[in-house]
Amino acid sequence: MKNKLTKKQALTKNQLLVLKALRKAKQPVGAYELLDQLREHGLKAPLQIYRTLDQLIELKIVHRLESLNAWTLCCDAEHDSTPVFAICNDCGSVNEFFDENLTSNLAKISKKSGFVADRSIIEIHGRCDQCEAS
Amino acid sequence: MKNKLTKKQALTKNQLLVLKALRKAKQPVGAYELLDQLREHGLKAPLQIYRTLDQLIELKIVHRLESLNAWTLCCDAEHDSTPVFAICNDCGSVNEFFDENLTSNLAKISKKSGFVADRSIIEIHGRCDQCEAS
DNA sequence: AGGGAAGTGTTATAACATAACGTTTTATTA
DNA sequence: TAATAAAACGTTATGTTATAACACTTCCCT
Numbered sequence: 298m299k300n301k302l303t304k305k306q307a308l309t310k311n312q313l314l315v316l317k318a319l320r321k322a323k324q325p326v327g328a329y330e331l332l333d334q335l336r337e338h339g340l341k342a343p344l345q346i347y348r349t350l351d352q353l354i355e356l357k358i359v360h361r362l363e364s365l366n367a368w369t370l371c372c373d374a375e376h377d378s379t380p381v382f383a384i385c386n387d388c389g390s391v392n393e394f395f396d397e398n399l400t401s402n403l404a405k406i407s408k409k410s411g412f413v414a415d416r417s418i419i420e421i422h423g424r425c426d427q428c429e430a431s
Numbered sequence: 432m433k434n435k436l437t438k439k440q441a442l443t444k445n446q447l448l449v450l451k452a453l454r455k456a457k458q459p460v461g462a463y464e465l466l467d468q469l470r471e472h473g474l475k476a477p478l479q480i481y482r483t484l485d486q487l488i489e490l491k492i493v494h495r496l497e498s499l500n501a502w503t504l505c506c507d508a509e510h511d512s513t514p515v516f517a518i519c520n521d522c523g524s525v526n527e528f529f530d531e532n533l534t535s536n537l538a539k540i541s542k543k544s545g546f547v548a549d550r551s552i553i554e555i556h557g558r559c560d561q562c563e564a565s
Numbered sequence: 566a567g568g569g570a571a572g573t574g575t576t577a578t579a580a581c582a583t584a585a586c587g588t589t590t591t592a593t594t595a
Numbered sequence: 596t597a598a599t600a601a602a603a604c605g606t607t608a609t610g611t612t613a614t615a616a617c618a619c620t621t622c623c624c625t
Contacts (some may be wrong), residue, residue, distance in 0.1 A: 311572085341575080347612095352572085363498040363552070364552055366612065383544065392544065403515070406555075407517065407555060410528070415558070416556045418553065421546065422551070423548040424546070429547050478606085479604075481582065481583075486603085500580085
């Protein structure tokens with residue numbers, strides 16, 4: 298794995314296609330939906346999508362939302378702490394947050410039980426402020 | 432919905448079957464795995480399993496692990512705060528924790544952005560103390 | 566130029582989940 | 596206790612999400 302700059306320059310054709318599709322979307326997108334959108338650009342099989350998504354996750358450019366089976370752009374490539382996703386049940390929008398306290402809380406809980414954490418998933422379902430207001 | 436006592440007495444045949452299968456398991460179990468185990472007791476279709484699992488979740492006896500597509504018994508029917516699941520990559524075991532600080536942190540993050548939370552998912556992947564020791 | 570690693574394409578299949586419909590059981594209350 | 600509403604159940608078919616296996620290509624480094 299190279300440094301950030303090199304990484305960004307090194308994006309492949311499929312990676313760029315998937316990224317572009319994710320940028321256009323205002324919500325997380327499923328793998329088969331991405332496939333449908335990218336058929337016109339030559340992608341034909343689910344695996345091409347899944348592989349590309351795995352690569353983009355590895356590059357920390359994309360997150361997978363486990364409770365939605367869908368993917369979304371990372372808000373900011375530079376964070377190290379655990380992202381918190383707030384997922385609106387009504388409009389489907391997702392916001393990504395970071396919270397130092399939460400991250401350290403999580404670390405404490407792990408440590409207390411001797412568990413060595415690797416990857417943390419925090420997803421909150423509910424209603425966003427806009428939907429709540431309307 | 433009745434009180435806890437009544438609820439427990441009211442478990443149906445399918446609910447009892449699924450619960451028993453989950454109790455025997457030392458790890459979260461997938462829906463089709465449950466189906467396989469319960470075929471000998473007359474369950475034949477996935478939907479019978481999925482429906483029963485939904486009922487047990489509604490009764491707060493069972494949790495779904497979103498990142499595993501699997502289900503596990505709730506450690507304790509009496510909690511109200513958000514459960515934290517620590518999932519071992521090596522042995523597959525899962526531990527359920529509760530942490531007041533974490534729960535209130537989560538609530539704060541939601542509130543700050545005007546998001547009204549409904550359901551929270553916290554799943555940590557890593558290595559449990561036993562696997563880490565060996 | 567040679568060799569290894571990463572990326573690609575394709576077919577087939579596995580794993581996970583729900584729609585739609587009708588029947589049976591259970592609980593409620595008139 | 597008969598009528599009826601609600602919950603649970605069973606079954607077939609289908610939809611959705613994800614991976615296995617294998618062969619080929621491209622890129623990069625020495």
